Amino acid sequence: MKSEFMLAFNEICESRHLPKDVVLEALQQALVSAYKRNMNIGNAQRVEAKIDPITGQARVYVEKEVVESVRDPRTEVSLAEARRIAGPNVELGQMIMVENTPAEFGRIAAQTAKQVILQKVREAEREKLFDDFSDRVGEIVNGTVQSVTAQAITVSLGRTEAILPRNQQVPGERYKPHDKIRVYILEVRKTPRGPQIIVSRSHRNMLRRLLEYEVPEIYNGAVEIRAIAREAGQRSKVAVAALQEGVDPVGACVGLRGVRIQSLVKELNDEKIDVIPWSPDQATFIAKALSPAKVNSVFLDDDPVEGKTALVVVPDDQLSLAIGREGQNARLAAKLTGWRIDIKSLSEAASEAIARAQRPEFAWLMQQHADIVAAAQQALAKKAADRPLSGEDYQAMNRIVNLVENAVIAAREAERQRRKEARAAARATVPPPAFEMPLEALQLPSRLHTSLTEGGITTVGALMERLALDEAELLTLDGIGPEELGEIKARLAQVKLPSRPEEPAEIGKGEAVAPPPAAEAVAVAAEPPVEAVAEPLAGAPLEAMPSLGEAQAEEGQVPEFAEGYAFQELEPEERLEHVLTKKGKKAKKKGRQLIFDEELGRMVAKRERRPGRRGEWDDFDEE
Structure with a gap:
């Protein structure tokens, strides 16, 4: 039969979900603390406790010094006794471990042992909880609402509690105590009172995990989720792509008669979910992201300074649908694709295209495509007069928009290339050591120095490059006028750049x-x-x-x-x-x-x- 010690030991391990070696170590440390308290021994003396895991018998060993005559039995042991315990090779002055298990502990020592055991077990339990939930960050768990406050909701996860902050809740959802909810583990923090688990229901990755649980093709890797844009409680867009040939990614996510997607909508309290196919062609992807609206054409302008901008032209009756309620559809499409999206109706885009075509730089368009311009102008006149438009009219407006927008994008690209070459030429005129000299070397006034640094100029070489490129750009900075520009030039004329020794040319x-x-x-x-x-x-x-x-x-x-x-x-x-x-x-x-x-x-x-x-x-x- 098992001893009472083993029964209590196993009960602690099972109830607290702790390994046996951790609990055994806590018991040994508790016996050491109780022994020192009972025997009034300082922390400098070495004391060890060993517990037999089968019988539960405890033994205490104390380090003592070998002496001829014992004066303090707590710290000293006689030579004869030491040789009987440790062998005949023991010498005077040597330190040995001697068993000194007391017959019984006092009340204070027993209370100390109890407190140490509880403290060690509690610390081990907190560490175990932290390790377990740290490995589960990014997963969905089931919980029960325990309490609701204005700042957060406390969710019971069984062994511990989690916090659902207000900013991680879905707008419109109402929770009551004892409600069963599914939450996404967002973060686990280590605090003196134990691990603090932060959960969320509005994070976009919660939708990703729900799709993985609901759609086997995503879990198995046949379908991949490329991007997610979510406004919790209202609408979400998910871009999916098939990694296996012959698999329809959208159909796999929606399911037969929408069974799979409807279960997700029910879990998220009737949040609308749009599943769109991902495409490597950015124009096609942007057009799909604006669904359910139909798109006529997409024009991309990838500027390294201003960012990526997409101009989307839609039919006049699809403009409100493409923008969405309070711009929600366009906003989600921009988050999903990573492009800034400008949406225009066909008539508005055609009107602006004709106005641009009349500029001097686009005079060749008016000459080469005069018939298309005339047809587009006629279609716009019909639109202004509320007359019905034919298919040829819409086609003419589409053609003029395509011609002008493509010409504008080509002109912007040529201008960027020209500026790139001009910047390279201006940089070639600046000595290389100037780029290593800080702007402080010019000893400019603090106000002028601040204006230059705020404009991104931190070295003398960058300033000389900007001057060689275009002096007018410096005048656009705050606090710099013609007088300040003249002072900058005067300081540059006085500065002495460090010269680099040229490498001697080797003669073959x-x-x-x-x-x-x-x-x-x-x-x-x-x-x-x-x-x-x-x-x-x-x-x-x-x-x-x-x-x-x-x-x-x-x-x-x-x-x-x-x-x-x-x-x-x-x-x-x-x-x-x-x-x-x-x-x-x-x-x-x-x-x-x-x-x-x-x-x-x-x-x-x-x-x-x-x-x-x-x-x-x-x-x-x-x-």
Whole structure:
């Protein structure tokens, strides 16, 4: 038979949904706290408690010091007793663990153990709840309304409670205590009082989860939800696409006779749901997103600055349907597609198209398509006179709208390309170091500096680029007029840009090197002949160099230097003449010569020195 300890232990684990090792650890810590309270032991002394999980018998072990004579039995143990417990190898001054299980705990110690057990179990339960619900964020759970306030609704989820804030509730829904509702887990927060679970019924992903539960094709991956736009309690639009050939995405979501979609509408308290097919063609997708309205044409203008704008032309009798009540249909279509949508009726769009066609930049339209313009004008005159329009009239208005809008979009694209090229040309005129110099380097007045930074200009290079592109753009910024513009130009004229050293051009191997002009040759007056000596690397001693044969010197061959010597490469302006100067000495005493190194394939510099007792160059030995 199981002991009473095991029965109580298993009951705690089952009721609190906690693992056994967590509860066992809490019990051991509770016994340690009770022992320290009962025996008046400080926290510095090591105390351990072990519980047999089968019998429930508890044992307490205390760390004690081995001494010859025991003065304090709570912290000391005799040498003989220590060797009996831990073995004959125990020495004086060693710390060992000695069992010191009391016969019974006092009332205060028992109360302390009870409080520690409850506290540890409560903390473990909170941690377990937090881990469980953190993994379920983004899922739908069933709950029961527990209390209703003006700020939020408390929903019981069984083991814990969740909060349904007012901004996450569906407008128009009314809740009463003990109502069964389905909510979407939005967020789980860790607080000192336990996990705080925030749920929602107005989030768009709740509709996504409901569709996954209701439509097997979505759950299995045959149909994919591409986008969702929702105004909770009123209307939603869902764009779906088929990932498997032969599957109708809209029909799978709607179901036979609308059974599947009707269950979702009932769950969301008669919220209207439009399911539309997704299309990779943005114009087609926008036209479908405005359903149930019919669309004549869609014109797209993707501007990198102003954003994506779509002009949608609909028949006159479909204008109110395309816009929707209080603009709801157009607003949901814009959220679903990610485009800003401008909706115009056919007659309004045709009237504006004819007005644009009469501008000078579109004079070629009036010349090439005069018959279409005339037919459209005639159709608009009939419309103004409330006369019935024929199919040819609608066709003429559609044609003039298509011609003019396409021409306008092409003109905008050409203008953007022109500005892009002009900006690139203006940027090419600005030195690259200017883009690394902050605007503070100009020391402009604070008011002028603020106006430039608010206009997006933070470096000297950006300011110079804007001036080279168009000075009139700076005048459009707040606080900048002609006087301020003149001050900016004056400050730019005074600034000194940091120069970047140019990389020396390497001369390829085998290329002929032209000798320097005679007028620019290095001359050292009143000095004996000098010979070139390679500079050794830092820290390497300069060894004696073997002499170079006269035959090689006459043929113009260049000696190959052994490893361990490096040559300093000169800047372009120093290639022809370079004289090193030392502190306190004249520049004419030491100089450098340019010599072409065939191995490196470029010009290098060699330090010159006066000839010693050895009058000729020797070949360097290769290592």
